[in-house]
Amino acid sequence: MAVPLSVLDLAPVASGSTASEALRNTVDLAQLAERLGFARCWYAEHHGMPSIASSVPEIVVAHVAAATSRIRLGSGGIMLPNHAPLRIAEAFHTLNALHPGRIDLGIGRAPGTDPVTSSALRPFDAEQFPQQLEEMFALSRGEYGEGHPFRGVRVVPGDVPLPPVWLLGSSGASARLAGSLGLGYSFARHFSPSPPAPAFQAYRESFQPSDAFPAPHAIVAVSAVCAESRDEAEFLASSMQLGWVRLQRREFGPIPTPEEATAHPYTPRERAVAESYRALTFVGTPAEVRERIDAVVEETGADEVMVITTVHSHAARRRSYELLAREYGIG
Known part of the structure; x- marks a missing residue:
């Protein structure tokens, strides 16, 4: 295997199921990923x-960490404009104290929701993201000096640092910032139509070594659905094609079944939306999916591949990761 494989889990909620069951599935999937060598x-x-x-x-990370023993766990990511920097510093200092050496802090600048819900979160202005990031680090390290209003603020627990920090991006806007700060970088190719290679190049060109990252480390996140046959994989992937169409209409319901998706009477416009999502997803047999993943690694020089598999059936999702692990020889 040329690069490590990892898992991006959105705790998908399928039709006919519940969010509580989806959260229980996160534990099951992480335990499987640990056994398989992700x-x-x-x-x-x-x-x-x-x-x-x-x-x-951060709550999901804490819960899954207690049910696993080796695999690294983290946010992919925390949307920093939704939070006070002190709050995130405290949460991830705590996680790092509870599970030393196993925690990652991935941070993004998008709200991760619709405008109305975003207003209910009472977020910061996303334009302040670099300043928020600087504040989080300064509070974590106790760097505010004489005369600063936060001089006496202490992050507790204070006997551990923040875990390794990664900036997340989908257009390349955060790549140079991540590099200049000596952070990790992760590109969301699983939903972004922007080519990742320029962002990776900008990250590496601007990289300054740090204690957490003496060398650059860039992750590319890809969407993939593996099955024993291409027909089966296409059938499973149809759920998120319809889900994506509904998402673009701001219909935020659970993930439909593949039976519902294949029976849906797509309009020409809906078909175009579904095909645009399908173009971003690697669907097929393990060998076919690996060929697509390896091509992205070759294109970007990624140090790691993070795979998100969103299908209706949790059993089929597990199987997809099992097949991918077997193809790469890691389990």
Whole structure:
């Protein structure tokens, strides 16, 4: 295997199921990923979406960490404009104290929700993201000096640092910032139509070594559905094609069944939306999916591949990761 494989888990909620069951599935999937040899599992912050149960990644991380022993766990990511920097510093200092050497802090600048829900979160201005990031690090390290209003603020527990921090991006806007700060970088190719290679190049060109990252480390996140046959994989993937169409209409329901998806009477416009999502997803046999993944690694020089598999059936999702692990010879 050329690069490590990891898991991005949005705790998908399938029709006929519940968010509580989806959260239980996160534990089951992480335990499977640990046995199969995946490097890490990350959980993303989304709000107001009945198809996604991971609204509070730090709680999911803590719960899954208690049920696993080796695999790294983290946020992919925490949407920093939704939070006070002190709050995130405290949460991830705590996680790092509880599970030393196993925690990652992935941070993004998008709200992870619709405008109305975003207003209910009372977020910061996303334009302040670099300043928020600087504040989080300064508070974590106790760097505010004489005369600063936060001089006496202490992050507790204070006997551990923040875990390794990664900036998440989908357009390349955060790549140079991540590099200049000596952070990790992760590109969301699983939903972004922007080519990842320029962002990776910008990250590496601007990289300054740090204690956490003496060398650059860039992750590319891809969407993939593996099955024993291409027909079966296409059938499973149809759920999220319809889900994506509904998402573009701001219909945030649970993930439909593949039977419902294949029977849906797509309009020409809906078909175009579904095909645009399908173009971003690697669907097929393990060998076919590996060929697509390896091509992205070759294109970007990624140090790691993070795979998200969103299908209606949790058993089929497990099987997809099992087949991919076997194809790469890691389990």
